[in-house]
Amino acid sequence: xxxxxxxxxHCPVSVGLPHRLAxxxxxxxxxxxxxxxxxxxxxRARWDFEREARISQLGxxxxxxxxxxxxxxxxxxxxxxxxxxxxxxxxxxxxxxLLEAMR
Numbered sequence: 001x002x003x004x005x006x007x008x009x010h011c012p013v014s015v016g017l018p019h020r021l022a023x024x025x026x027x028x029x030x031x032x033x034x035x036x037x038x039x040x041x042x043x044r045a046r047w048d049f050e051r052e053a054r055i056s057q058l059g060x061x062x063x064x065x066x067x068x069x070x071x072x073x074x075x076x077x078x079x080x081x082x083x084x085x086x087x088x089x090x091x092x093x094x095x096x097x098l099l100e101a102m103r
Contacts, residue, residue, distance in 0.1 A: 026054045026078075048090070055082050055094070 030050040034041065038049050061067060062075035083094050 026057055029057070030054045048086070051082050051086060055079055058082070 027050075030053045033053050034046055034050050038046070041049050058075045058079045062072050062079070067075070079098065083091055083098065086094065
C-alpha cells in the first residue's frame with residue numbers, strides 16, 4: 001500500500017477565521033477614469049460620465065462567474081442607488097432598460 005503524502009492533503013486555508021469582505025471603491029476609480037478619458041467634462045456632465053462608468057462596472061461585476069448570489073444582490077442595490085441619483089429623464093430610461101435586462 002502506498003504511503004499518503006501529508007503535505008499533499010494539507011489545506012492552506014484555515015477554517016474558522018472570519019473573512020473580511022470589502023465592497024469595491026468604484027467612486028475613486030470613476031474619478032480617475034474621468035480624469036484620464038474625459039478631462040474636458042465639467043459639472044453635471046462629469047458627474048453623469050462618472051455615474052455611467054460606475055453603473056457599467058457594477059454590471060460587469062454582477063455578471064462575472066465569480067459573483068455569488070449575495071454579491072449580485074449587493075451590486076444590484078448599488079446599481080439602483082446610482083440610477084436613483086441620476087437626473088429624472090435619464091433615470092427612467094435606465095430603469096426600463098434594467099428591468100428588461102433582468103427578466
